[in-house]
Amino acid sequence: MAEASNEPYRPLSVDVDRWASAASPEIAHQLFEILDIVDENGALRRALTDPSRPAENRARFVHTLLDGRAHEVAVDVVAELASQRSATERQLGDGIERTAVLFAAASAENRGGVNALETLVDELIRFKSVLEHSTEVQNAFSDSRASAQAKVTLARRLMTTSSEEVSLLIERAVSEPRGALPGRLLGHFAEWVADRQQRWIARITTARPLREDQTEKLRQGLNRLYGRDLKLTTEVDPSLVGGLRVQVGEEVIDGSVTHRLEQLQQRIAA
Known part of the structure; x- marks a missing residue:
């Protein structure tokens, strides 16, 4: 899906804080659903990343497609991402994925502040460790014959959390890893959440x-x-x-x- 470019690769990004107070697992889930639509439709990706189309035109196209079909915050986020210039089609998808994770983090943050963010990171790393220490589990999640729902069901059996945000991110990583190993993707998710966690930590050097x-x-x-x-x-x-x-x-x-x-x-x- 990615194409050659002389420009350094970087995913598109938005300032999640603009919408953080409204963040919820449902909005994060909808962002992942929109990502699936973008990943599965080459013509749509090209339309949303076409540099010959004005930025406001690409944003308006997103609203035309999604208004009334998804939460207005999810639509606004994707419209802003699409309005940015991208060197590759992959950047848009990666930007939506990262933003979805950060919305899940912001949802946890709204619920429990830094402690909830710490728990989210810890649970993602714990599940990553479960994957890495069991060849049988790794094979189960990498089995192309198994359905996404079967992988979600297995993940739920292995999870020990009651957090909606943790469940959402783990289930996403094992069912739709977008070409990555689920364990490696969970590591990326944990890193992105940890970046947000730093906003709550004051490091004092005296x-x-x-x-x-x-x-x-x-x-x-x-x-x-x-x-x-x-x-x-x-x-x-x-x-x-x-x-x-x-x-x-x-x-x-x-x-x-x-x-x-x-x-x-x-x-x-x-």
Whole structure:
């Protein structure tokens, strides 16, 4: 399904946070269903990725096809993905798949915050381990003669979770792996969820250990700043000299003496 391109490969993506408050297992499931339609229809893929068609035209085409047939959020997400320029048809499908996983993660996040995300990652990795340690199970899921429903039924027997999001992602990986090994795909799913989990973790690096009251004041301040109950991890790095560095997701707040000295040196050298 992929075609040659001189451009570096990267799946299309959207800012899931725009719709995160409405995220649910049902919307994630519908995104997977839309992905199946896109994967099975070459003419549709070409229409949705045709660079000669204006972006708004491709987005409008998605709405024409799906409005009233899927949740409006799922339709809006796919329309935005289709409006982006893609180097290959595969990018659109991979983008829908990754977004579906992130919607499942956001659904878990809405339900239980960072703890639910941690559970989701742990359960995906646990099931991946079950696959990797049993040749019999691997063969069952790779058997082309077995139906998708038979593979889902087997997965349900092996699962120990009551989470809708975990069940959805595991069942998807074993029944529709899109050419990948189910275990490897579950590893990718876990990585994508873990990326979202980082938004809830504040990594604190200090020159000296913090007292308990200092840690609590820092926690309260960061919770107010980010509007959520962050999980703090602390690490001591004497090379900072003084102050501290905070990282939440990809955002870094560097208040260390070392950083300020480096800034001063750069200004002097300029």
